[in-house]
Amino acid sequence: MTVDPDARPAAPAGEHSTRDRVLELVVSDGPVSAADLGLRLDLTSAAIRRHIASLEADGLVAVHESGHTGQRGRPARRYVATGSAQDPLAAGYTQFALEVMAHLEKFGGPAAVEDFATTNVAAREAGYAAALTATDPTARVQQLAEALTDDGFVASVRPVPGTQMVQLCQGHCPVQHVAARYPQLCDAEIAAFSRLLGTHVQRLSTLAGGAHVCTTNIPVGPPPGVPPDDRGPACATPVTPTTGTHPRPSGRTAEGMR
Template structure:
C-alpha cells in the first residue's frame, strides 16, 4: 500500500471526490496518506490528490469528527521545536483511524498470545515474535542487497518494502546529521503490540540485522506515538555479507 503524496493532475474541481460513492473512497485515501506522510496539511493533501483545498478540508472535517484524525502540534519527526507564527494545521491518524485501516484480527491474535504466555511463559511470546518476523527478514534481504552499499538507498529500499507490506513507511533523512528516521504510519498489529511490546522489539531487531547497524526505536504506535519512528545512523551502516539476512 503506497500512500506517498504524488503530483496533482492538471484538472481540479471543488466537486472532485465529493459526489456519490467517491466520498468514502476519497476519505479512505486521505486517511491512508495522513497515516503515511503525517503530520500533513490540507494543502499537501490537495496537491497529492488533485483536489481543491476546500474539498480536502471537507473530508478532513468528517474524519476529524469521526475521531480518525486529529490536529498535531507542528513538530518534526526528529522532535525539533515548532517554528514561530501560526503554522498550517497538520493532521495525524488516531488509534481509531489506525483500526479503520487495519484488516487484521487483533482480538483473536491477542487471545492466542495470552494463551501462549499462560502455557509457556513470556519467553515463548518473545520467541513467537521473533519467528513471526523471520519471513519479513527473508523477503526484504534480497531487496536491500540489490540496493547496493549506499546507506540511504538501503533504508529507502526497506521503507518501500514495508510500505508494500502495509506499514505506510517513509525514510526521512535528518538535515545536518548522518541519520535517517524510518517512520511507519500504520501497524497491522498495533492493538496487540500495545499488550505485547515483544512484537515491536522483534521488529527493531530485524531492522538492525537487515541494515547491519544498531538502530534505536524512538516511538511506536502501540505506545501512543503518532508513528513508529526508528533512528538509523547511516554513517555507520555495515552491509551484511552476501547470502546472510
C-alpha cells in the same frame, strides 16, 4: 418515509475515493498540513477542508500542533491519523490473537513469547533481505520501507535535517493492539531492522506505545559528532528514548499482563 435530520447527505460519486486518498496520505505522511495535501492531490483548499472535516467528524484524523507557518509564529495545523484509521483488524480478531498470546505465555512462560516474536519476524526478515539489493545506506532504508508498505505497515523515509541520519516512519501496524500488550513483537522487529541494515538503529516511538507513528532513527553516514539520542524526531511525537527498543507499559511486565 421518515428522514433522519442528523443523517449526512450521500457523497457524490468519486467523493469516497478522494476522501480515501486524503486519509492514506495522512496515515503515511502525517503530521501533514492541508496545504501539503492539496498540493499532493491537486485539490483546492475548499475541497481539502471538506475532506479533512469529514475525516475529523468520523474520528479518523486529528490535529497535531507542530511547527510554524512562518506567518507571525502561528502554529501550523497538521493532521495525523487516529487509532481508528490505523487499525483495520476486526475487534474479534484482535481479541483472539491476544487470547492466543496469553495462552502461550501462561503455559510456556515469557521465553515462549520471546521465541514466538523472533520466529514471526524471522519469516518477514527473510523476504525483506531479498528486497534490499542497494549498496547505498539510504537506498537500502528506502527499499526496506517499500517492503514494509507491501506488508501493510505504510512506511516512508524522511531525512533528519543537519544529520547523517534518516527516520523510518511506519504509519500503520497490523498488530498494534497485540504489540501494546506484548512489546516483544516490536523488540524483535527492531532487531531485524538492525541486522538487515547492518547498523545500530534506535526506536523512538511506536503506535503500540501510543504515538501516531512508529519512528526509527537510522544512521546512513559518519556521525557529525552529535549523539543520535540528542536528535529530535522528524516524523513522530517527541518522546524520551528508553534503554530498550520499545517503551513498555508503566508498572507492567510481560509476566504481569496475563
